[in-house]
Amino acid sequence: MTHASSRIGRPRRLAIDVVAVANLVGTLAKYLGLVTVFPIALALYYGDPVWPYLVTGLGTSGFGFLLERLTRGARSQMGVREGFLVVSAMLLMTAAFASLPYLFAGGEQLDHPIDAYLEGMSAVTTTGASVVTDYNAFSPTLAMWRQFTQWLGGLGIIILAVAILPRLRVGGRQMMESELPGPEITQLGERIRELARVLWAFYIGMTLVLTLILASFGWLGIDDEMTPYQALAHAFATMPTGGFSPKPDSLASFSAETQWVIALFMFLAGMNFVLLYRGIVRLRPRAVARDEEFRLYALFVLVASVALLIELWSYDIAEGEEAVRTAVFQAISIITTTGFATTDFALWPVVSLLTLFALMFSGGSAGSTTGSIKVVRHLLLGKVLRRELDQTVSPELVMPIRYNSAPVDERTLRAIAAFILLYVGFWAVGASVIAIDSAISNVPLSPLDTLAVAASALGNGGPGFGITGPFGSFAPLGDVSKITMIVLMWLGRLEIIPVFVLATRHYWRL
């Protein structure tokens, strides 16, 4: 009898292996702490205090090390289920990691934990919404830390880990798919380790190219503002479509050439990286030109630019090359959820604000560093709606939905519809909470501003309108609003479902 009962063991209540999750999160944290080498070197160079970064690094690595030791007995059974918890927890932890230096060295404007955490979450989700009001108070190292954490969050910590850590060879795929934005239909056919390496190498390469181009503008006198420091800082925020800038007026003080180049790189960063890699590195531009999602993405950018241009002209806001540049730049910036601004668009007329507001729901391509709904989902939802119309006329008509000429299975289409519904749902709930909180704490947000703040946070866009505009700050918002934004950014970066399943009973129970 004892023999049998010892084999059967105690009844297990949890369907997922929390210990294994903690163990993996510990390992990841252990290595994550190491990236503070970069700010430490920077601090030494600029003569800034080193200890905030040293403490952050040691603290994170130490925490990871301890967690890993404590959970050493884990059976290390990373399944699909555990993956959701790992990516969700990792993002929370990375945001905390990114916010520690603000607490230590951020001064008054960031010493409130919620503010610091919002700034950290905004960075690692590549949102770019900031509570900073006084940029001059930052040391060069801390300002660069903001940019650097955004860059780190762009392609994702997990993908980096898959590329480097052998232990993620098993079970890494699903986590990677959760972290790389875009629905499952852009199949990652290659071996994930290979793919993760290629993606990161490409990401680093593009960042370097952009840095060099921008820096050369400074050296050649094309843009006097563009120091090597600014070049790197803006490349760090462009490639992940983040949108942080060490300058309070975003990109407004840079030259036209700089703004065009950054617009181009935002556009590239909004493309599917696998496709972009094939187009640029493997020299297959036709594969890019034929891609249905890319075509629609380019069309979105074109139509949005033209619409903004007409509005800028009609309201005499800008003219000539400046009008074209402003329209194109802002269209790309909002579509790709970067959030850079060359002008304070919060001051634009309502019709332009509504245009920008609509663009917040676009997003770039799947497999890019952009947030929001993403073009491929719009594309497929459009096809589904068209099929509904056709089938209303002819109920017997069989119409497989095709994407790049391959049929898409109905399950994926359902998942896309579900995602969009959840997206709109969370946006509405988030906006309501922010509206109520703002009313209670007397924050001057108009109804459109409120909707935009929620859309911008959920879409990882960045700035909103009104006081939260590109040259403004989220600092005046109430704590409840800020926490809501944090949650929305977290949900948005992981595309809702990996986080939202954690709220279901079924996920945890056998």
Next chain:
Amino acid sequence: MRVFVIGAGQVGSTIVEALHDEHDITVLDTEASRLHALTGRFDVAVFEGDGTSRKDLAAAGVEDADLVIACTSRDEVNLVAGMFARREAEGATTVIRTSSNEYVDLWREGQLDVDFVVSSELETAYAISRILGVPAARQTDVFADGQVQVGEFDVDQDASPQVLGVPLRDAAIPEDSKVAAVIRGDETILPGGDDDIRNGDRIVAIGSPDAIKRWSTLLWPEGGAVRDVVIYGAGRVGTAIARVLVAQGISVRMVEASRDQAQRAAEALPQARVFHASGFDGDFLERERIGQAQAGIFAMRDDAKNQYAASLAQVRGIPFTVAIAHEAVSVGAFDKAGIDVSINPRAVTAEEIVRFAHDPRTQQVAMLEGNRYEVLDVTTRESSRYIGMAFRDMPVHGSIIGAIVRNGGAIFPHGDDVLQAGDRVIIFTEAANAPWVVEAL
């Protein structure tokens, strides 16, 4: 020639029927009853055995064969049999039947170790596409890379008065064409200038594809080019037909009762509109205006359903119906039911395969009216006694030359033209005369 046939089903027996007169035939099949049925009708050697067994093939004497035909209904058996035959009979030509597009593609890429691959579905689809090009024709075949076409037409009272009842020398016969035969009841006339075409005749015309199309409009003035087709059944045959028609720019609608098959067809053919519906549902037919299609093709698995659906379609107003007759006996029933064209995929396949058994000089052969007549494509020899002879002086031996291919171009000869050595001759003949004709040229 020694011909080795693997599979004694419908295709196999049609092949045996066409070839048994002139060739030594051995038939291998796993079922004794089928073999028994064959030996009752034809003088052929039979062997009970398995085509996928190299031992059985060797025992049946496959190594002596000049031509090996693997035509069972199963692709895999044909493929394996074809490959073993390749090893056992090194000099032989191997032909296999398949119903898989993939194997046809592989063969075209040179990835299959057999000489020829014949697909029932594809041949059926081609046959139907030829018919649709010439809607008045009961059957058509093309020769010399499509430069010469043969059409068999029924003549009724709708035919243009320019050709009906007029002596041929005065009739408005399309240029570049010739009436090779007029079949009137049991009688076959190889017509001269004094003969005429009458209501109820069946004629065989040989000419350029354009001329054959003009024949079609002469004999059936209201039947224009088909641009809009409804296909019933989205199985393998239906899908193959749709694929060929879509490639020609014809608009295709498909009706399929099985959801899975409809889904598969819709995924495979983005240009076709596929309906998951019963073709017998009046509401559906009305709503989708199925009756307004120019032609209906009935490619469901069940002959009876094809016949019924075709009749229903005719009632709805589809002017031209083509039905697949899986069983040879259905052809007669379809005719009786007023279906314009019946196609038996196995007969089409057999015809295609039989082409490989002819004299190497004979590039192609088409069979008309069952097997009563053949159209041959023969290259003339230097030694032929007809070389240098004008066509008007040639004797009539139950055969008539419709066209010659010289230096790559088709010529539709007049009485003064002279036959030259090396000419490819497209000739219509009674099947019984075929060996003599080939010999004489």
